[in-house]
Amino acid sequence: MVKRGRQFGLAIVLALASATCSAAERGTVIREAALYGSASANSQKVAPVERGRDLTVLERSDSGGQPWVKISMAADEARISREVTGWVPAQALITASTANGDQIVFGEAVSSEHQAEERGGRKGAAEDAMRLYARVPELYPGSPLAAEALWRSADIRWQLAKADFLRSGTQPEEKYLNAVIAKFPQSKQAELAAYDLLEAKLCPEWRGLAECPEKESGLFEQYAREHAQSPKAAEALYNAAWRQAALADIYRIDNEMNKSEAARKKATALAQQIAGQFAQSDWKPRAMDLTYKLEKKIPIYGQVIE
Amino acid sequence: MLTWKRSALALWVAVAIATALAQEKEQGTLISEVDMYVSPDTTSQKLARATRGRNVILVMERTNMGGRSWSHVLVVVDVDLERQSERQISGWVPSSVVVTTATPNGDQIIYGEAVDSENQAQQRGGRRHADEDAMRLYYRLYEYFPSSPLAGEALWRAADIRWQREKADTRLRPSSREMDASMREGMDETTMKLVHKKFPHTKWADLASYDLIDNKLCGSWRGEAKCPEKESDMYEKYAREHPQSPKAAEALYNAAWRQAALVDMYKAAHENDKSEKARKKSMELAQEIAGHFAESDWRPQALELIYALQQGIPTYDVENKKPIS
Numbered sequence: 001m002v003k004r005g006r007q008f009g010l011a012i013v014l015a016l017a018s019a020t021c022s023a024a025e026r027g028t029v030i031r032e033a034a035l036y037g038s039a040s041a042n043s044q045k046v047a048p049v050e051r052g053r054d055l056t057v058l059e060r061s062d063s064g065g066q067p068w069v070k071i072s073m074a075a076d077e078a079r080i081s082r083e084v085t086g087w088v089p090a091q092a093l094i095t096a097s098t099a100n101g102d103q104i105v106f107g108e109a110v111s112s113e114h115q116a117e118e119r120g121g122r123k124g125a126a127e128d129a130m131r132l133y134a135r136v137p138e139l140y141p142g143s144p145l146a147a148e149a150l151w152r153s154a155d156i157r158w159q160l161a162k163a164d165f166l167r168s169g170t171q172p173e174e175k176y177l178n179a180v181i182a183k184f185p186q187s188k189q190a191e192l193a194a195y196d197l198l199e200a201k202l203c204p205e206w207r208g209l210a211e212c213p214e215k216e217s218g219l220f221e222q223y224a225r226e227h228a229q230s231p232k233a234a235e236a237l238y239n240a241a242w243r244q245a246a247l248a249d250i251y252r253i254d255n256e257m258n259k260s261e262a263a264r265k266k267a268t269a270l271a272q273q274i275a276g277q278f279a280q281s282d283w284k285p286r287a288m289d290l291t292y293k294l295e296k297k298i299p300i301y302g303q304v305i306e
Numbered sequence: 307m308l309t310w311k312r313s314a315l316a317l318w319v320a321v322a323i324a325t326a327l328a329q330e331k332e333q334g335t336l337i338s339e340v341d342m343y344v345s346p347d348t349t350s351q352k353l354a355r356a357t358r359g360r361n362v363i364l365v366m367e368r369t370n371m372g373g374r375s376w377s378h379v380l381v382v383v384d385v386d387l388e389r390q391s392e393r394q395i396s397g398w399v400p401s402s403v404v405v406t407t408a409t410p411n412g413d414q415i416i417y418g419e420a421v422d423s424e425n426q427a428q429q430r431g432g433r434r435h436a437d438e439d440a441m442r443l444y445y446r447l448y449e450y451f452p453s454s455p456l457a458g459e460a461l462w463r464a465a466d467i468r469w470q471r472e473k474a475d476t477r478l479r480p481s482s483r484e485m486d487a488s489m490r491e492g493m494d495e496t497t498m499k500l501v502h503k504k505f506p507h508t509k510w511a512d513l514a515s516y517d518l519i520d521n522k523l524c525g526s527w528r529g530e531a532k533c534p535e536k537e538s539d540m541y542e543k544y545a546r547e548h549p550q551s552p553k554a555a556e557a558l559y560n561a562a563w564r565q566a567a568l569v570d571m572y573k574a575a576h577e578n579d580k581s582e583k584a585r586k587k588s589m590e591l592a593q594e595i596a597g598h599f600a601e602s603d604w605r606p607q608a609l610e611l612i613y614a615l616q617q618g619i620p621t622y623d624v625e626n627k628k629p630i631s
Contacts, residue, residue, distance in 0.1 A: 030610065031619060031630070091617045100609050107610030110603045115631055119474065122631040145606070163430070282421045285456070288411055289337065289418025296402035298338055 025057040027071075027095030028135045030108040035086035039068035046086040049073065050124065051112060052105075052131025054138070057095060058085065069093055095139070102136055102143035109133045109149065113156070130156040137183070151180050151189035158196050174200060191230035198223060198236075208302065210250050210259075217243035221270070234274055234283040241270035241287065245294055246301035253302055268294050332365040334406030335446040336381075337419040342397030346376030353397040356381050357435070358423060359442025361449075363394070365406060375401035406450075413454035416447045420460070424467070441467040445497075448504075458501075462510035465497035469517050483526045492521035512551035519544060519557075529627035531571045531580075538564035542591070555595055555604035562591035562611055567622035567629060569615070574624035585615055 029049055037044040039061045049055070049071075059070035067090035075082040094101045109132035115125035122128075133156070136149035143149075154176035161172030180193040198219055203212035220240035224233045244267035251260035267290065274287035293300060336356055344351040346369050361382040368377050376398050384393040405412045420443035426436035433439075444464035448457045472493040476482050481490040501514040519540055524533035541561035545554045565588035572581035588611070595608035614621065623630050 030614075091619050094613075098613075100613070103606040103609040104613045105610075107603075107606030107608070110607050111610065119477070125631075282418075285414040285418030286421050287418070288414040289416075289422065292337075292405075292409075292411070292415045298402050 025095050025097070026139060027055050027057055027093050027098075028052055028105060028132065028139070029055070029088065029092045030094055030104060030132070031092040033088045033092055035071070035073075035084065035088055037086060039063040039070070039087045041089075043087075047075065047084055049088055050131070051108060051128040052133075052135055054131075054135065055093070057093075060090065061087075067091070102140035102145050102149075105132055105136050105139070106145045106149055109136070109152070113152070126156055126160060129153075130160070147180075147184040147187050147189045150183060151192055154180050154193060155196060158199075162199070172200070188229075188231065191227045192232060194227060195223060195230065195232040195236065206246075208250065208253075210247055210254075213243040213247050213250065217241075217247070217266075234278040234281055237270055237274050237277075238283055238286060238290075241267045241274065241290060242300070244270060245290060248294070249299045249301040264294055332406045332408055333450055334362045334365070334404055334409065334412065335416060335443065335450070336360050336362065336399070336403050337405050337415060337443070338403040340399050340403050342379075342381065342395060342399055344397065346371040346378070346398040348372075350398075354381075354383055354395050356383060356395075356399065357442075358419060358439035359444075359446055361442075361446065362404060362406065365404065366396070368401060377401045377404050379404060413447055413451040413456050416443050416451075417456045417460055420444045420447065420463070424463070437467055437471065441471075452504075458505040458508055458510045461497075461504060462501050462513055465501050465514060466517060468497055469493050469520075473520060481525070487522050487524065490525055495521065509550075509552065512548045513553060515548060516544060516551065516553040516557065527567075527627070527629075529571065529624065531568055531575075534564040534567050534571070538562075538568070538587075555599040555602055558591055558595050559604050559607060559611075562588045562595065562608065563621065565591065566611060566615055570620045570622040570624055589615055 029051060032051055033049045035046040035049050037046055040063055053073050055071040055073050057069050057071055061068050061070070068087045069090045070085065070087050071093075072083050072085040075084045094105055098104065109129045112122070112125045112129035112132060115121040116129060130153050133149040133153035136143060137146040140146060157176050158172055161170070164170065165172060174197060177193040177197050181190045184190050201219055202216055206212040217240045220236040220243070223230075224236040224240065227233055227236075230236075244263045247263035248260045248267060251257070251263060271287040271291045271294070275284045275291070278284055278287075290300075292298075336358055339355065339357050341348075342353040342356050344353060362379045363382060364380040366378040366380065368375060370376070377400075378396065378398050380394055380396045381399075382392050383395050405415050409415065420440045423433070423436045423440035423443060426432040427440060441464050444460040444467070447454065448461035448464065451457060454460075476491065476493060479491070484490040495518060498514040498518055502511050505511055522540060523537055527533040538561045541557040541564070544551075545557040545561065548554055548557075551557075565584045568584035569581050569588065572578070572584060592608040592611045592615075596605050596612070599605055599608075611621075613619075621630055622628075
């Protein structure tokens, strides 16, 4: 009984803590700002506040004819243990109560993504876009932009981690893409996330062996069958067809002519399916190009057989 | 009179024969990188390496040798635009890689190979010079299949790849920072103008017109208002004249963004009336985007600009004379 009472007490403490957390106003900034020790631009700068950082609003104040907000944020998003507090000008702060806040944060995320794609664009712009997109579903879970924003954030994180993988060897984390599938099942964004996740199952190198393209072709074909409405369905089918075409060459090099012919037929069938189903996209001519190469036995993998 | 009639008739006959011969000529391109040989045999002397999209101006003969089909072709392997010269080589290549006007679905095959090359060019570690391959392949499609439904898109893509490549080169030159566009060497407009001429009033002509604006932009604003003023006008004019263009929203946004930059420039120069006028203009343009392009990414970007204008968040760093990116 005592035990039960203690459990009840703990539940109240947790509920109160949760209520306090949910009551706190959360937001982000759409321009990089400095975190000041007090509500004055002359005070000491504590840390930079990059676009899209997850902020908790603690207090508001007017100082020097300008509105200021006291915020707390994780000092390093990778290690959330350390929180820093300080003051930022309120101009660029967007919270859940800002009118059209979802559109404004999403708009800044799009601009940052453009910056990241530009030659000589702003340093760290891709990370800015990733954080800004992530804030949209957090601050505005009912926004019509929430699913797209969550997907774009997860995709940018995935692409950055993939690029980093080549350097560091650290595998990209799948949890962010899985979160898209879990929160927005059966959506276009879930289908796109599922497509990204296929990359984790691909071989880093084929080394001329049939096993990898066999497995990969199966994965891409399965994706196309299970996600027939996905914007990536045609690309998945093409990837499956292309791998079968590569298999035709690999088996031919290994003198396994029956398997080579079977792969060639499979590649042709898949390519014809693309040409028939996706007539208005760039995938149709690509499939026809592949069909032509298969017909003419133009090698697409390995050395040219003379 | 009779002499004149005879001359005209002779000229007409000559032109007709030449046209007929040109139509009979089998021409095309290569969809794979290959070695050219002196004779139809891979053990014979290699003449050159011919890359994708090279202009096969004539297929002279075909033969079967060693169980495979060979084509004797005349290929343009090097084009010098400045000297208006080109180098042609004749030699033998496997017939399988030659796609000509006589190949069924030749337009689709060339276009498919061009898309593939374009994707390669965009990939980290993709094939070297794949963008040039794509540019040539797209152009060949237009050149040899002018009535293909893919011809307009192909010519536009060829022109755009050329444009983007030249733009990247131009940016490396010191003259790229010249404020006045006439003080620097711009991108060659020939292929873009060909898009206009061959496919007027189409989506591709609209896209070509948008690229051409690049040549009229200031290399650097240097903190002077005349550049964003002029550029804002050009972008707005484009959006008004090409309302159906896929670039109409982007053009309006560029116009609105430049007006927002002018707000900061005029404010710093204590020209408050002009600053306020620019702010109103920027707001109007941004609201137009939000209203007309509700389903695109330009709407949230326009709403973000409106918010920045309302809150007085600067767009242009007047002190350092550069846009706040």
